[in-house]
Amino acid sequence: MNNLLVFPVLLPLVTAVILFFFKEKIKLQRILSLISSLLSVITALVLTGRIHSEGILTLNLGGWQAPYGIVFVGDMFSALLVLAASVVGLAVLIYSFGSIGGERERYHYYSFFLFLLVGVNGSFLTGDIFNLFVFFEVMLMSSYALLSLGGTKLQLRETVKYLLINIVSSTLFVAAVAYLYASVGTLNMAHLSMRVAELGQDGVLNVIAILFLIVFGLKAGLFLFFWLPGSYSAPPSAVRALFGALLTKVGVYSIIRIFTLIFYHDPDTTRPWLMFMAAATMILGGLGAVAYKDIPRILNYNVIVSVGFVTFGLVAATGDAINGAVFYLLHDMVAKGLLFILGGLIISASGTDRLKDMGGLIQRYPLLGWMFFILALALVGIPPLSGFPGKLLLIRGGLEEGMIGLSLIGVGSSLLVLYSLIKIFRIGFWGDPQEKQIQKSGALPRAGMAGAAGLLLIVILAGICSEYVYSFVSQAGEVLANPELYIEAVMKE
Amino acid sequence: MELILCVAVGILFSVGVYLILSKSLLKIILGTSLLTHGVHLLVMTMAGLKRGASPILGDNSGSYVDPLPQALILTSIVISFGITAFFFVLAYRTNQTTGTEVTDDREGGEAANE
Numbered sequence: 001m002n003n004l005l006v007f008p009v010l011l012p013l014v015t016a017v018i019l020f021f022f023k024e025k026i027k028l029q030r031i032l033s034l035i036s037s038l039l040s041v042i043t044a045l046v047l048t049g050r051i052h053s054e055g056i057l058t059l060n061l062g063g064w065q066a067p068y069g070i071v072f073v074g075d076m077f078s079a080l081l082v083l084a085a086s087v088v089g090l091a092v093l094i095y096s097f098g099s100i101g102g103e104r105e106r107y108h109y110y111s112f113f114l115f116l117l118v119g120v121n122g123s124f125l126t127g128d129i130f131n132l133f134v135f136f137e138v139m140l141m142s143s144y145a146l147l148s149l150g151g152t153k154l155q156l157r158e159t160v161k162y163l164l165i166n167i168v169s170s171t172l173f174v175a176a177v178a179y180l181y182a183s184v185g186t187l188n189m190a191h192l193s194m195r196v197a198e199l200g201q202d203g204v205l206n207v208i209a210i211l212f213l214i215v216f217g218l219k220a221g222l223f224l225f226f227w228l229p230g231s232y233s234a235p236p237s238a239v240r241a242l243f244g245a246l247l248t249k250v251g252v253y254s255i256i257r258i259f260t261l262i263f264y265h266d267p268d269t270t271r272p273w274l275m276f277m278a279a280a281t282m283i284l285g286g287l288g289a290v291a292y293k294d295i296p297r298i299l300n301y302n303v304i305v306s307v308g309f310v311t312f313g314l315v316a317a318t319g320d321a322i323n324g325a326v327f328y329l330l331h332d333m334v335a336k337g338l339l340f341i342l343g344g345l346i347i348s349a350s351g352t353d354r355l356k357d358m359g360g361l362i363q364r365y366p367l368l369g370w371m372f373f374i375l376a377l378a379l380v381g382i383p384p385l386s387g388f389p390g391k392l393l394l395i396r397g398g399l400e401e402g403m404i405g406l407s408l409i410g411v412g413s414s415l416l417v418l419y420s421l422i423k424i425f426r427i428g429f430w431g432d433p434q435e436k437q438i439q440k441s442g443a444l445p446r447a448g449m450a451g452a453a454g455l456l457l458i459v460i461l462a463g464i465c466s467e468y469v470y471s472f473v474s475q476a477g478e479v480l481a482n483p484e485l486y487i488e489a490v491m492k493e
Numbered sequence: 494m495e496l497i498l499c500v501a502v503g504i505l506f507s508v509g510v511y512l513i514l515s516k517s518l519l520k521i522i523l524g525t526s527l528l529t530h531g532v533h534l535l536v537m538t539m540a541g542l543k544r545g546a547s548p549i550l551g552d553n554s555g556s557y558v559d560p561l562p563q564a565l566i567l568t569s570i571v572i573s574f575g576i577t578a579f580f581f582v583l584a585y586r587t588n589q590t591t592g593t594e595v596t597d598d599r600e601g602g603e604a605a606n607e
Contacts, residue, residue: 130565130568133569134568134572137572137576141575141576141579144576144579144583145579148583148586151586151590153590153591156583156586156587156590156591157587159583160518160583160584160587163576163579163580163583164513164521164525167525167528167529167573167576167580168513168525168528170572171525171528171529171531171532174529174532174533174535174536174565174569175532175535177536177565178532178535178536178539178540178562178565179539181536181539181540181561181562181565182539182540182541187561
């Protein structure tokens with residue numbers, strides 16, 4: 001029992017509700033949400049520290065024993081993801097101060113923002129599969145609101161599509177839960193794992209596993225990402241940063257959790273699906289990133305590539321590969337948050353999101369340019385930045401398993417990512433200054449630069465101190481590789 | 494009884510999918526709510542159907558019905574109610590902004606992003 005586990009959910013929830021009462025007091029809203037986000041980061045740090053020393057923490061909500069009540073489980077994987085989500089949330093919040101605009105702030109932007117974090121943190125921490133569905137819906141509901149807030153024609157159209165896709169996938173989610181409950185009679189994830197192990201993962205359970213894969217694939221943008229590039233282009237860049245850094249990652253987390261904890265008995269059946277989806281996601285995402293010439297779409301396709309890359313670690317499933325997937329997932333949350341913030345700053349600096357209308361930004365905004373350049377190197381995986389250790393472990397794990405083809409696709413997609421980002425750098429920062437832009441010149445929002453600088457510092461430090469970060473990551477990987485540890489912690493009483 | 498309900502679930506799903514594939518936003522919303530009704534019925538059927546028992550386990554109750562699926566359905570109904578309400582507002586707003594309730598591909602795609 002440990003009440004600390006509920007705070008990452010409770011803090012933003014309470015703050016978001018309080019904010020509803022201060023509709024017109026924007027300054028107060030900003031201060032309150034900033035305090036709440038800071039407290040979330042501190043809580044997540046404490047939580048990670050305690051799990052590092054004491055092992056997996058659990059909390060039986062309402063005092064009901066593990067398989068009967070809903071249980072919150074904090075293993076290292078969840079805690080690290082909560083930490084990354086809180087840090088990215090804080091940085092994006094600071095970026096929003098300067099960029100989101102008073103109209104949205106008055107219409108409960110900060111409340112929706114915090115509700116989204118409630119859903120994300122809850123999904124990471126819950127140990128009950130139906131509760132996971134509920135937290136998914138909390139997260140999606142606030143993402144609908146954030147996506148449509150502002151009500152431009154483009155936003156409305158994209159929200160309709162996004163909403164419809166998610167209603168269909170949520171319906172399938174409930175159907176999958178129903179089938180699972182019918183075949184094994186429980187919803188607690190640790191208990192599910194035990195029951196599936198007893199029964200043996202055969203025909204019916206494999207079908208259910210694939211149904212879950214489709215559901216989470218839709219939410220994560222794993223192969224079924226057709227909705228993603230359009231929807232993520234519609235909202236303002238602060239919302240885009242939040243979506244790109246957090247939303248798809250929750251789907252990826254669920255895939256990793258389900259396929260390491262519950263459906264890990266029959267890799268011969270599930271692995272080809274995961275392998276195909278990972279490979280197709282990396283190839284198509286990489287091609288998309290190269291093909292487009294406007295910043296939002298290039299960045300959105302970069303999100304897709306990384307989803308494929310993390311899944312590659314799950315496919316290889318060696319110790320190294322799992323550790324690499326965890327490391328890369330953490331790196332990617334921070335780096336994608338930063339990428340979208342910098343992308344938003346570039347768009348506001350040049351007044352357009354089309355590459356052909358940009359150029360010569362480096363003369364006026366050298367700091368922004370070099371930050372973007374360092375980040376591009378980090379995303380591709382140049383040492384000593386944070387993308388390197390994760391990629392190294394992933395590729396090494398893949399080669400150990402003899403997956404040469406998939407490893408090559410992974411490396412190749414990294415090159416495509418590099419090309420797509422350097423294209424932005426080359427045209428946007430080095431190209432000839434455009435006539436239109438020279439007249440429009442002004443300082444960048446200072447809050448945005450501060451948020452971006454903070455995240456960049458994390459990217460650099462996590463790379464340099466990767467040995468230290470790895471001690472946490474390997475603890476997360478250990479639990480993922482040995483489901484008994486998770487089950488023991490949940491069912492101990 | 495299970496068989497009849499399974500057929501009903503199938504019919505609800507197929508009608509829901511048919512409506513979602515139509516062009517009118519209103520029909521799409523109706524389709525999504527039929528789809529969720531179908532899935533709620535599926536949860537109930539999947540948990541096994543019993544007659545004449547309440548979901549309460551007392552000292553002298555001979556049989557009882559599993560209350561968990563009912564709790565799941567209740568939760569799911571609340572969520573889908575919220576989402577349907579949001580969808581209606583969104584459709585209304587889209588109607589006000591674009592002056593039509595028909596989703597049309599002609600003005601979609603890249604051109605509208607300009």
